[in-house]
Amino acid sequence: MEDYRFLFKVVLVGNAGVGKTCLVRRFTQGLFPPGQGATIGVDFMIKTVDINGEKVKLQIWDTAGQERFRSITQSYYRSAHALILVYDVSSQPSFDCLPDWLREIEEYANAKVLRVLVGNKTDREDREIPTYVGEDFAQRNNMYFMETSAKEADNVEKLFMEIAHALIEQAKAREPVPEYKGNPGQSVTLNHRTPSTTSDSCCSRLL
Numbered sequence: 202m203e204d205y206r207f208l209f210k211v212v213l214v215g216n217a218g219v220g221k222t223c224l225v226r227r228f229t230q231g232l233f234p235p236g237q238g239a240t241i242g243v244d245f246m247i248k249t250v251d252i253n254g255e256k257v258k259l260q261i262w263d264t265a266g267q268e269r270f271r272s273i274t275q276s277y278y279r280s281a282h283a284l285i286l287v288y289d290v291s292s293q294p295s296f297d298c299l300p301d302w303l304r305e306i307e308e309y310a311n312a313k314v315l316r317v318l319v320g321n322k323t324d325r326e327d328r329e330i331p332t333y334v335g336e337d338f339a340q341r342n343n344m345y346f347m348e349t350s351a352k353e354a355d356n357v358e359k360l361f362m363e364i365a366h367a368l369i370e371q372a373k374a375r376e377p378v379p380e381y382k383g384n385p386g387q388s389v390t391l392n393h394r395t396p397s398t399t400s401d402s403c404c405s406r407l408l
């Protein structure tokens with residue numbers, strides 16, 4: 202039997218070239234891949250993390266941003282516990298496409314999915330989208346918000362760990378409180394289960 206208490210599916214979406222694959226590889230492998238090529242269809246990586254002593258397995262689905270793969274990637278939305286929508290802070294077009302991505306998410310994802318907006322490439326000096334603009338968009342659309350740099354490893358670990366933390370809290374809130382039937386002094390263990398759905402609300406921000 203595998204040694205984890207929770208299993209969560211996290212799906213990354215967003216325009217081609219915003220850095221989705223680099224974020225995933227930074228988090229799962231601790232590296233910034235040189236000459237990272239465009240993702241074809243969908244890639245899949247796993248990382249098990251420890252959140253306050255609980256083992257959490259994250260299944261991370263890295264989708265292709267290119268339009269021609271859209272019908273494939275849409276099929277991965279439905280089962281996601283968390284969706285990370287990524288834009289590039291140095292690319293206005295990648296930010297301008299966010300409403301289109303949100304429409305996709307609303308159409309294909311579970312209504313209760315945890316939605317996270319990420320502005321990547323904060324290391325770049327040619328930034329076009331100020332932090333407050335990203336923050337404002339996230340707030341208006343009930344999303345968590347974080348800025349990252351996959352290149353400099355800035356906020357990447359924090360992003361995934363906070364998502365895992367938030368999903369655990371939600372899963373626990375849904376677990377039935379076990380009926381106590383043991384002897385006095387015997388410890389009570391909560392039911393182990395993998396949640397099939399996610400949060401009731403996701404209005405606050407990560408930062």
Ligand SMILES: Nc1nc2c(ncn2[C@@H]2O[C@H](COP(=O)(O)OP(=O)(O)OP(=O)(O)O)[C@@H](O)[C@H]2O)c(=O)[nH]1
Pocket residue numbers: 215216217218219220221222223224234236237238239240241264265266267321322323324325349350351352353
């Ligand atoms: N400066 C900088 N460049 C980055 C960062 N993250 C990714 N890049 C670069 O951006 C380019 C695209 O990165 P990818 O991770 O392949 O982008 P993607 O979103 O996965 O693209 P698709 O797979 O086509 O959807 C690559 O040249 C990366 O080196 C970052 O944090 N800072």
Ligand SMILES: [Mg+2]
Pocket residue numbers: 221222223238239240263264265266
């Ligand atoms: Mg990619």
